[in-house]
Amino acid sequence: MTPITLTATSTFGLEAVVKRELKKLGFEKQTVNDGSITFEAAAEDIPRLNINLRSADRVLLVMGSFEAYSFEELFENTKKLPWGDILPVDANFTVSGKSIKSTLYSVPDCQSIVEKAIVEKLKLKYKINWFEKTGARYKIQVSILKDKVTLSIDTSGAALHKRGYREDQVIAPLKETMASAMIDLSFWNKDRLLLDPCCGSGTIPIEAAMTAKNIAPGLGRKFVSEEWGIIPQAAWKTARKEAFAAIKTDVLPIIKASDIDPHAIEIAKQNAINAGVDDCIEFRTLPFEKLKLDRDYGVCISNPPYAERMGELDEVEKLYRDMGKLFRPNKTWSVYIITSHEGFEKLYGKRADKKRKLFNGNVKIDYYQYFGERPKK
Numbered sequence: 001m002t003p004i005t006l007t008a009t010s011t012f013g014l015e016a017v018v019k020r021e022l023k024k025l026g027f028e029k030q031t032v033n034d035g036s037i038t039f040e041a042a043a044e045d046i047p048r049l050n051i052n053l054r055s056a057d058r059v060l061l062v063m064g065s066f067e068a069y070s071f072e073e074l075f076e077n078t079k080k081l082p083w084g085d086i087l088p089v090d091a092n093f094t095v096s097g098k099s100i101k102s103t104l105y106s107v108p109d110c111q112s113i114v115e116k117a118i119v120e121k122l123k124l125k126y127k128i129n130w131f132e133k134t135g136a137r138y139k140i141q142v143s144i145l146k147d148k149v150t151l152s153i154d155t156s157g158a159a160l161h162k163r164g165y166r167e168d169q170v171i172a173p174l175k176e177t178m179a180s181a182m183i184d185l186s187f188w189n190k191d192r193l194l195l196d197p198c199c200g201s202g203t204i205p206i207e208a209a210m211t212a213k214n215i216a217p218g219l220g221r222k223f224v225s226e227e228w229g230i231i232p233q234a235a236w237k238t239a240r241k242e243a244f245a246a247i248k249t250d251v252l253p254i255i256k257a258s259d260i261d262p263h264a265i266e267i268a269k270q271n272a273i274n275a276g277v278d279d280c281i282e283f284r285t286l287p288f289e290k291l292k293l294d295r296d297y298g299v300c301i302s303n304p305p306y307a308e309r310m311g312e313l314d315e316v317e318k319l320y321r322d323m324g325k326l327f328r329p330n331k332t333w334s335v336y337i338i339t340s341h342e343g344f345e346k347l348y349g350k351r352a353d354k355k356r357k358l359f360n361g362n363v364k365i366d367y368y369q370y371f372g373e374r375p376k377k
């Protein structure tokens with residue numbers, strides 16, 4: 001197996017979660033940068049990574065890195081890379097890019113130079129002058145940060161948060177990868193009740209159930225690199241077979257999910273069916289104000305509304321106050337809330353034990369963590 005370099009990309013703030021996941025999958029040695037974790041692997045590992053990673057955004061195959069201050073340097077260094085080892089003669093490849101704080105700031109120019117350099121390299125290998133691009137897709141990314149160019153190829157295709165179970169969703173759904181990371185950071189486990197009182201399309205409860213049952217997040221979808229010649233088809237088959245075998249069908253966590261909106265509950269129920277976890281989530285339409293805690297040692301993980309729109313702020317602030325009133329008196333509950341509202345702790349009535357800065361798209365959000373007493377063993 002020839003060693004290759006892969007990068008798992010993540011939302012800013014979730015690098016440690018993805019790092020932990022990679023370690024569990026057997027990739028010990030990693031280099032962590034903002035939003036990316038790079039490690040050595042083999043092409044045969046690409047299926048297992050895409051199918052199993054819960055919090056990463058994508059898995060990229062890194063072709064190479066170098067410094068470039070001129071278009072000539074970009075062209076020559078791109079051309080030096082072994083494109084012919086990865087791209088077949090009919091590769092349908094495209095180049096997209098980004099440039100941050102760099103001399104080469106014109107992204108369209110950089111894209112077109114990288115594309116030209118790759119074509120020149122392929123001409124040498126395949127001895128033809130015209131490439132039909134009718135075969136498998138290869139999405140090449142040129143990323144320039146402070147004059148350092150990294151060229152990679154996306155192995156995932158649609159981003160990894162697209163598990164395939166969320167057919168329909170509410171207005172402000174959480175990314176599945178973020179929901180999964182919130183669960184990971186909460187240290188919730190299958191033996192404790194999990195509650196999401198503002199469940200929307202059900203992302204947090206569904207991701208929790210999938211984690212408890214060890215259902216791999218990518219089992220129900222396809223990946224762009226499934227068409228690539230460098231990955232043996234057997235590696236995809238084996239990775240799927242192993243993931244199916246690892247499902248814990250006998251685990252039935254207790255998960256309660258509610259929302260004020262009956263339509264959201266309908267959507268969430270269908271999504272849970274699609275994900276194969278409807279047997280362990282109890283859904284009901286319920287305004288938070290009516291919620292009661294009928295047992296101790298529960299864990300609430302939720303993504304309540306943030307009031308991005310005018311007119312909603314009063315309701316949202318009342319909801320946050322109600323949350324504090326319900327949970328604060330019960331010292332056995334752990335509460336984890338994600339919101340961009342900077343006054344959350346004040347409204348809840350207590351400083352969080354831990355606060356973690358994250359990003360939901362471009363919106364800065366905080367993950368407020370209140371640790372309750374642990375259940376006695």
Ligand SMILES: C[S@@+](CC[C@H](N)C(=O)[O-])C[C@H]1O[C@@H](n2cnc3c(N)ncnc32)[C@H](O)[C@@H]1O
Nearest residue numbers: 173174198200201203259260261287288303305
């Ligand atoms: C940001 S969305 C949650 C999105 C969800 N995490 C998802 O991925 O689909 C907030 C949800 O809170 C619900 N909500 C708002 N006020 C509520 C209240 N007082 N009680 C219960 N649910 C409420 C909304 O109906 C909405 O579905």
